[in-house]
Amino acid sequence: MILSFIGNLFLLLITIFSxxxxxxxxxxxxxxxxxxxxxxxxxxxxxxILTLIYGFITNSAELELVIKNTHYLTPLIYKIIAIWxxxxxxxxxxxxxxxxxxxLFLTKATELSIKNHCFAIFSLGLFILFFANPFGLxxxxxxxxxxxxxxxQDIGLAIHPPILYFGLSILCLxxxxxxxxxxxxxxxxxxxxxxxxxxxxxxxxxxxxxLGWGGFWFWDPVENIxxxxxxxxxxxxxxQNHYSKLANLLKIFSASIVFLCFFLVRSGLITSIHxxxxxxxxxxxxxxxxxxxxxxxxxxxxxxxxxxxxxxxxLLEVQNFTLLxxxxxxxxxxxxxxxxxxxxxxxxxxxxxxxxxxxxxxxxFIALLFNFYRANKxxxxxxxxxxxxxxxxxxxxxxxxSLTTLFLVFxxxxxxxxxxxxxxxxLKKYSFIIAHxxxxxxxxxxxxxxxLGYSKDFSLKQGESEVFSEFNVKLEKISHFKEKxxxxxxxxxxxxxxxNNKIITIMWPQxxxxxxxxxxxxxxxIKTFKLVHNLYLSAGPIDASTQKLIINIQYxxxxxxxxxxxxxxxxxxxxxxxxxxxxQKFFGLK
Amino acid sequence: xxKYVKKRLLTLFIAxxxxxxxxxxxxxxxxxxxxxxxxPSEIKExxxxxxxxxxxxxxxxxxxxxxxxxxxxxxxxFYLTDCKSSIKVKYHGVLPNLFRExxxxxxxxxxxxxxxxxxxxxxxxxxxxxxSAKKPENTQNNxxxxx
Numbered sequence: 001m002i003l004s005f006i007g008n009l010f011l012l013l014i015t016i017f018s019x020x021x022x023x024x025x026x027x028x029x030x031x032x033x034x035x036x037x038x039x040x041x042x043x044x045x046x047x048x049i050l051t052l053i054y055g056f057i058t059n060s061a062e063l064e065l066v067i068k069n070t071h072y073l074t075p076l077i078y079k080i081i082a083i084w085x086x087x088x089x090x091x092x093x094x095x096x097x098x099x100x101x102x103x104l105f106l107t108k109a110t111e112l113s114i115k116n117h118c119f120a121i122f123s124l125g126l127f128i129l130f131f132a133n134p135f136g137l138x139x140x141x142x143x144x145x146x147x148x149x150x151x152x153q154d155i156g157l158a159i160h161p162p163i164l165y166f167g168l169s170i171l172c173l174x175x176x177x178x179x180x181x182x183x184x185x186x187x188x189x190x191x192x193x194x195x196x197x198x199x200x201x202x203x204x205x206x207x208x209x210x211l212g213w214g215g216f217w218f219w220d221p222v223e224n225i226x227x228x229x230x231x232x233x234x235x236x237x238x239x240q241n242h243y244s245k246l247a248n249l250l251k252i253f254s255a256s257i258v259f260l261c262f263f264l265v266r267s268g269l270i271t272s273i274h275x276x277x278x279x280x281x282x283x284x285x286x287x288x289x290x291x292x293x294x295x296x297x298x299x300x301x302x303x304x305x306x307x308x309x310x311x312x313x314x315l316l317e318v319q320n321f322t323l324l325x326x327x328x329x330x331x332x333x334x335x336x337x338x339x340x341x342x343x344x345x346x347x348x349x350x351x352x353x354x355x356x357x358x359x360x361x362x363x364x365f366i367a368l369l370f371n372f373y374r375a376n377k378x379x380x381x382x383x384x385x386x387x388x389x390x391x392x393x394x395x396x397x398x399x400x401x402s403l404t405t406l407f408l409v410f411x412x413x414x415x416x417x418x419x420x421x422x423x424x425x426x427l428k429k430y431s432f433i434i435a436h437x438x439x440x441x442x443x444x445x446x447x448x449x450x451x452l453g454y455s456k457d458f459s460l461k462q463g464e465s466e467v468f469s470e471f472n473v474k475l476e477k478i479s480h481f482k483e484k485x486x487x488x489x490x491x492x493x494x495x496x497x498x499x500n501n502k503i504i505t506i507m508w509p510q511x512x513x514x515x516x517x518x519x520x521x522x523x524x525x526i527k528t529f530k531l532v533h534n535l536y537l538s539a540g541p542i543d544a545s546t547q548k549l550i551i552n553i554q555y556x557x558x559x560x561x562x563x564x565x566x567x568x569x570x571x572x573x574x575x576x577x578x579x580x581x582x583x584q585k586f587f588g589l590k
Numbered sequence: 591x592x593k594y595v596k597k598r599l600l601t602l603f604i605a606x607x608x609x610x611x612x613x614x615x616x617x618x619x620x621x622x623x624x625x626x627x628x629x630p631s632e633i634k635e636x637x638x639x640x641x642x643x644x645x646x647x648x649x650x651x652x653x654x655x656x657x658x659x660x661x662x663x664x665x666x667x668f669y670l671t672d673c674k675s676s677i678k679v680k681y682h683g684v685l686p687n688l689f690r691e692x693x694x695x696x697x698x699x700x701x702x703x704x705x706x707x708x709x710x711x712x713x714x715x716x717x718x719x720x721x722s723a724k725k726p727e728n729t730q731n732n733x734x735x736x737x
Contacts, residue, residue, distance in 0.1 A: 314601075329616055336620065347627035351644060354623030358616050457684055459659040540684040543659055550664055552684045 003055050003062055007135030010048035014095070015125035017041045021118035034111045038118065042099040049096050052083050052134055061143035064136045065089060071147040071516045073485035078153045084161050085152045087266060087282075088134035094165050094262075095124050101169040105188050109181055116176035116300065120255050123292050131285040147516035150486070156206030164199025164226070167192045168258045171233055175255040175297060178304055179248065186240055190573045193233040198570035200226050205563060212522045212538045214455065214554045216562070219352035221270040224330045225261050231327050232257055235320045237573060245312045246320045252301055256294040263290045269338050315370075322366055329358055364411055367443065371418035379421055387413035394448070401451055408447035415440030435572035438565045445558045445565060452557040459548035465496075468553055471504065471535075472496040475549060486512045486521075491539045491549055495527075504529065509539040509551065526556075534559035625698070631675035637705030646698045647708055652676060653691045670697060670708070681710040689715060 018041050024030040055063045056070055056079045069082045069089075083089040102117045128134070170192035177185050203226070208216040217223060232250050239247035250257070264270055267283040301308065333350050340348045372380065390413040391406050419436030458466045458473060465474035476492040489511045495504045510523035524538040534556035542549050626645045633640065633647065649670035657666040664684055668691075669676045679697050689695065699710035 318605075325612070333620065336624075340624075348624050349627060349646065350620065351623045351625050354619050357619050357623075362612075457663050459664070538684070540664075543657065543664075546659065548659065550659070550684055 001062060001137075003051060003060050004135045004137050007048055007051045007055075007063075008129070008133070010044050010051060011125060011129045011133070011135070014041055014044045014048065015122060015129055017044070018118040018122040018125060021115050022122050025112065025115050034114045034118075035107075038099075038102065038106075038114050041118070041121065042103050045096040045099040049083070049092060052089060052092065053080055056080065056083055059145065061145075062138055063134075064138050065134050067138060067143055067145055069146075069148055071145040071485070073516060074148050074153075075484055077158070078148055081158045082148050082152070083134075084165075085149065085157055088128070088132045088136075090161060090165070091124070091128050091132045092134050093162065094169060095121065095128060097162070097166045098124065098169040098172060101166065101173055105170065105173055105184060105191075106177070109177055109184055113176040113178070113181070116296075117173060119296050120172055120175070120259075120293060123289055123296075127285060127289045131281065145516075147485075147514065150512065150514045150517055150519050150521040151210060154206065154210050156202065156210055160199060160202040160206050163195055163202060167195030167197075167199050167233075168229055168261075170195065171229055172255040172258050174236065174251045175253070175300065185251075187577060189233060189236045189240065190576050193230075193237045194570050194573045196230045196233055197566070197573075200230060201563070201566040201570060208559075209524060209526055212524045214524075214536050214538075214552075214556070219355040221334055222265050224355065225264050225270075225334055227330055228261055228327050229254075229258055231323050235323050239316060239320060242313050242316050243310045244316055244320055245308060245310060246317060246324065248304075248308055248310070249301075252304060253294075253297045256290065256297045259290045259293045263287060264334060270334060319366060319370055322362060326359055326362055329362075330355075364408070364443075367411055367415050367439070371415055379418070383414055383417045383421070386417045387411075394444075398448070398452060405447045405451040409444050412440040412443035412447070415443065431572050431575035434575065435569060438568040438572060442562065442565045442569065445561045449556065449558050449562060453555055455552065455554040457550065457552050459543055459546065459550050461546075461548050464548075467498060469555065470498050472498050472501070473551075473553060475551075476506075478549065483512075485516065486514045488512055489539075491551070493537060493539075493551065495535060505535065507535070507537045509537045511539055511541075528560060532560045533557045627696075629672040629674075630670055630677040631672050633677055633701060633705065633708070634675050637701055640701050641703050641705075642700065644698065644700055646696050647677065647679070647710075648672075648694065648696045649676075650694050651689070651691050655691055657685075670695070677708050678706060679708045679710050681713055686713050686715055689713060 017037050020030070020032060021034050021037050021041075024032050024034065052063075052065075054060075055066050057076065059070065059072055060066050065086060065088055069086055070079050074082070084093040098117075098121055102114065102121075106114050106117060170188055173188050174185060174192070177188060179185065200223075203223070204216040207218070208214070232254060235244075236247050236251055236254070263286045267286045268280075269283065333354060336350060337348050340346065371383075387410045391410045394409050395401055395406060416437045417440075419433050419440065454469065456468055458468075460466060460473070460475040462475055462477055465472055467473075472495070474494045474496065476494050478489065478491050480487070480489050482488070490508050491510075493507045493509065495507060496502060497504055505527045507525040507527055509525045512521045512523055513519075514521060522538050522540070524536060526537075527535045529535050536554040536556050538552050540550040540552065626640075626643070628640075628645055628647055630647060630649050647670060649672045652669040652671050655666060655668040657664055659665070663682050666681045666685060668679055668681075670679050671677075679699075681697070681699075693715065696714040697708060697710040698712040698714065699708055701708050
């Protein structure tokens, strides 16, 4: 009882304090020090997270959430991160990060910004308190701990959601910071863009090494929706030093867009790998949360009319509207199944082919058009020569390559070229060069990755070996052992060079059985090959009739480079930050 | 009409052409990419309209999954049921993690011309955060009375 009471008390106080801050905008009699109350709210949010962590660590049998998401055997680290491995806990984490983000970036902003920001906290606090309460009491008489989803028992869960949520919560701040605070606005958008990019990349890295399918992007509805705030941040980021009506409008609506994404993902409207258990009340209440934030953004629009009545730069606006078109396409494709179900009463889904066919051409269009436009005649000429040369070099190295891939290599090289030569010079442009050339490099790496990768299934007995293009795959032995909360069947597979039998690497793919959760889980083994390529091995079941182990091996070219450039891309926008400037000054770079 | 308005109208007109083409292409793509979700009993009724189209079938895996390995590929064959009717599913490749008998799954692929076999290219085990794969709704019928 006591834990639930304390947790609910914290939540109630958060709601009351942030509500007070928000109310003081309209009630002039309410004279309060907004920043002080906001500090208390943040402290309370921290305390509520701590309470939940305490509940998880001590296996408190009074909280329903703890019973559903943990077990005595779950390792400590997974007990802690289990708090955001579910709907209620993750909403609490978002609330906490929303408070922290404001604390970090709004210190120099006006009191009004803090008060406005408190509206998002207030509405989310209310929602958590009444409709997604992580401190709900145990419902049944027995406390049967059901353990923690094995797919989530991974380091990926420790880093991917907090970083992504932190990025999203910082993005929410640009709703309340007006354009008068230009430096705060810039810092907010650079930080949030970096964190959202990193968060999405980490998500795809997690999917790559945990799901065992060997892919890193599946056009899953939740992945698509995660692109919406990223694209919004991208539009704002690119319009920083220019006038753009659209970007200013998106700034004000950024918090409502973030809540829209939460609504789409969490309401149960869309089914995906990220699906959460839900009921119909979640749908309605989350829509309410979205609606109030949307209405509040409209209210803010009225206040910031000046910000919206500007003449925008045409070309930039074309680019922004192209990105907006991508957002619209993603949104429409995401809700089409819902609308279809409503009108035609049959379930449909959109195949990933749609996204490959529509979104990729638009991205290529953006990459080409705006770099073409920026360059003058000579730069354009040399750029095309440079790109053609690099495309031919790739063709020379890899021999059989399709025309599409060659074209993509051309586009990527052109982006790299123009990122260097369209604005060479001042140090401040570092971030521009690094970001755009990383983007170009990503286009090249990803297209080559899909062109050159291959996969094969084998069935092997102990001591048997099979040929996998230039490799020799040999099953050395199968061993069984016990870990803290699962049982392991581990295969030892030796990968040799085909020509001279030299051992390249030894791989240990596992099949785990979690007795508490009663679930089998594959653990793939990924090994680096020639620095940039990956070998990806997963072991399936043992065939009953022949006693052979079924394995799937995949050759993933340039995989490490993709992760590297995604990391570079994420960090690049931060190079503009004042802290980065200080570091540059310190090392005498400026 | 002054110069400014004329220029604006012209840009709008020029801009509207690629936008229109884009919208048409997107909608065309969208209509091509729609995958229907069906139950085995629905397939029995209208398989003629579905041949050649990629669809998804949802149901419960009946006991008696057969698999054999020929030339390095695992061929699996099983029956998928919605408790009213069942359909034979063939799948080539390593089965996913959570694939078990008596569990709800979704198979993605195409139906053969005679409407009897479903050639799956992808098997998806459906679950929520608590990892419980969906159970059949109607367990009264004979087809779902497996133990």
